[in-house]
Amino acid sequence: MGDLQCAARILVARHGAADYESELLSDAGGWLSPAGRLQSRDLADQLAGERIARVWTSDMSRAVQTGEIVAARLDVDVIVRTGLREFGVGDAAGTTGDPDPFAATFAAWLDGDLTARIPGGESGLEVVARYEAVLDEVADAHRGESVLVVSHGGVMCLVLPLLARNLAPDHTRELPLPNCGLVALEVDDDGWVARSWAGRALG
Known part of the structure; x- marks a missing residue:
């Protein structure tokens, strides 16, 4: 990261509510x-x-669409980065997700073992590295x-508490993001x- 004597204010939002082609787990966008479009318009309002300078989004379509709606209302441009996407489903692709794989x-x-890996997918270390690299950019x-x-939501709940020095690594265990x-x-x-x-202020 370069010289940051002037603080950057980074507002990270989960995408709006989404529909999917299938109820089976996949990495599709x-x-x-x-409802998600309405949520995105409300987010823009x-x-x-905030005088937002730009919108950056994951490359998954539900995030891109959220970002485009907000950017259009705020009259700013959008940049897409793969590193901001959700952690992959790995070997759980094509399953119902019940029980939660x-x-x-x-x-x-959340307990601190970032070497743990989604079977067939990413380790925590890999998720944090690619996400943090984009936030630094x-x-x-x-x-x-x-x-x-x-x-x-998943990647935000993992990575953001690890970055912020005033949050515990398991801050989100009981605080899922809407x-x-x-x-x-x-x-x-x-x-x-x-x-x-x-919406909860932090010290």
Whole structure:
């Protein structure tokens, strides 16, 4: 990360509610439902006073569509990064997801074991590395500015508490993010700090 004497304000939002071609697990992007489109417009209204310089999104279509709706209302452009996508489903692709095939691995991640791996998919270390790399890129590009990043609930709940020095690694164990839930972060030379989580102010 470059010199960040001027703090960057990074607002990370989960995408809006989505529909999918199949009820079976996959890494397909889905698309926003009517409710998700309304949530995205509400998110844009919520951010109207933030002077957002740009929107960055995951390459998964539900995130891109959320970002495009917000960007259009705020009159800014959109940049897409694969590193912001949700963790992959691995060997669970094509299954119903019941029982939750990710529960044990995700719990291990929150307990600090980032070597744990989604069977056939990513380890926690791999998820954190590719996600953090994009957030560092965003911060470097927007020193002294505010920016919106549109991403996904699972990867946000894993990575953001590990970045923010004022959060415990398992901060999200009982705090899942709703669709279009927003996390406000600031980053400067001293590192990352979370200012709010899904509407809850943080010290």
